[in-house]
Amino acid sequence: MPATIPELAACPEPAGRADPVRILTAQATSRVAELIPVRNARMAATPFTFYRGAAAVMTADLAATPDSGVNTQLCGDAHLSNFGLFYTPERRMIFDLNDFDETSPGPFEWDVKRLAASFVVAARYNGYDAKTSRAIAREVAKSYRKWMIASADQSTMDCWYARIDADELLAEVGSTLDTSTAARTVKGLRKARHRNSLQAVGKLCVTDDEGNLRIRSDPPLLVPIDELFPDHHADVVAERIAVRIEGYRSMLPDYVRALFDQFTVVDSARKVVGVGSVGTRSWIVLMRGRQGDPLFLQLKEAQRSVIMDHVPVQPYPNQGQRVVEGQRLLQAASDLFLGWTSGFDENDENRDLYVRQLRDGKGSIVVEALTPGEMNLYARLCGRVLAQAHARTADRLAIIDYLRSGKGFASAISDFAAAYADLNDADHAALVAAIERGDVPSNELR
Known part of the structure; x- marks a missing residue:
């Protein structure tokens, strides 16, 4: 009853x-x-x-x-x-x-x-x-x-x-x-x-000896890929992130994909966020537009919702999709770059992720x-x-x-x-x- x-x-x-x-x-x-x-x-x-x-x-x-x-x-x-x-x-x-x-x-x-x-x-x-x-x-x-x-x-x-x-x-x-x-x-x-992404660059990035923009190191809260893993493994992880990004790109609507394709990946790092999310895999990816303008994306692991252990529901094939579809339903307006992807992590385990801009006027x-x-x-x-x-x-x-x-x-x-x-x-x-x-x-x- x-x-x-x-x-x-x-x-x-x-x-x-x-x-x-x-x-x-x-x-x-x-x-x-x-x-x-x-x-x-x-x-x-x-x-x-x-x-x-x-x-x-x-x-x-x-x-x-x-x-x-x-x-x-x-x-x-x-x-x-x-x-x-x-x-x-x-x-x-x-x-x-x-x-x-x-x-x-x-x-x-x-x-x-x-x-x-x-x-x-x-x-x-x-x-x-x-x-x-x-x-x-x-x-x-x-x-x-x-x-x-x-x-x-x-x-x-x-x-x-x-x-x-x-x-x-x-x-x-x-x-x-x-x-x-x-x-x-x-x-x-x-x-x-x-x-926004420009402000995030000032906080999260440094310029290396060759004048290239890179994500700075502040372990364990912010760690670039090439520092987080041994040399060879860093290349493997970077490639797996690239595969995930390509998977994300493939699910974008055509008009958003046309915008996304004007950016190129520059660097990536693991970033610790929030309180409850600490320990889930969270990557940030620095991208640059054709005019050098930055775009920061966050690829955040989506695990099974705690609610699903207590309320029977029809599961999504990808937990990232669950997050995105729920957000689009409940939010009055959602991030243009919101999407999902999946792929193997550093331990050869498949992980679902959702993607969004790291910062876009966010304040609490x-x-x-x-x-x-x-x-x-x-x-x-x-x-x-x-x-x-x-x-x-x-x-x-x-x-x-x-x-x-x-x-x-x-x-x-x-x-x-x-x-x-x-x-x-x-x-x-x-x-x-x-x-x-x-x-x-x-x-x-x-």
Whole structure:
């Protein structure tokens, strides 16, 4: 039986859960072994960084609680740091979801719960009291419900094209911000607008003795191919990356391929990104256009979504395709160069990857800098974006019917979020203790 709305507040009891450290350790077996200590250190830093990397832990917990029975395409990891600014192919800057590694069908409220709980975890870390933290989680759910139900009055095409333009957003909320907050917001927007391949070159590249542009070395976070592997093996890996790029090129639409073909590969490197993704294979490829203009692509490993262990779905033949198709469905506008590929890695294992621009105006909120009022505003914004993402799917009306079936959605979600933040605190402490005992390797890279 589908859960009633009040039943969505249910949270697993600590004693009946799987060991969170064991889940993370099992997940690490398919990742680059030398990078696992980096991942553990990043997750151990704070309860919030732990939460960011523990999608597998939370999904197992969500699967053990009553659900609505209404499935839709999920982001799968909709915490507050996975929302941000980026450019559309038309060069308009919008605010939207921007991480889809775990995207897969599942109960719609799983995304809402992951988002709401992330706000409680972040609010606690910022020193907010329990009442304020819970109220912020409530705003997430209220905003989601409001905008989801509002979509019932929109046409299918209007839902598909709905987006939050950054300039329009700033004008809309500007009157609610104090002077210092508005100035910081404008500064962040300007910074995001300058985050592109040219800016990435200045940060990630050096010029060698012959005047050629190369990706710089900063091991283990950024390591060029010829430094990462012995001479002969480096050539083999570089060739395998070239094969993957050719496979990616072959799936591009003709008009994008015509643009892509104006660029030539210059250099490639392994780059560590994020918190939860640390240890998955992630390559960056520097390319140059005919006028010398740079293009940075990221080839990121796509593993099986953590959701797929708990919700039966028809799998894609390529996990990179799963990520791309989920992103194109949920995002208001997606990267022009978004695509997928596969190929053998340095260990002769076949890996699925998705491809995107490394930077294209991307910018995200600095959680630690938010005041309670700002976080409250941000909670409403993220709830709205998540609702618009779900409203793009064919399951929109079923979600709306469920939300209208009873009262207390916001209260149930905020109750769950507060209870889950307690579990997350304990899980973070367990990881820290495991590191201190020497059971789990850690490298803080100071």
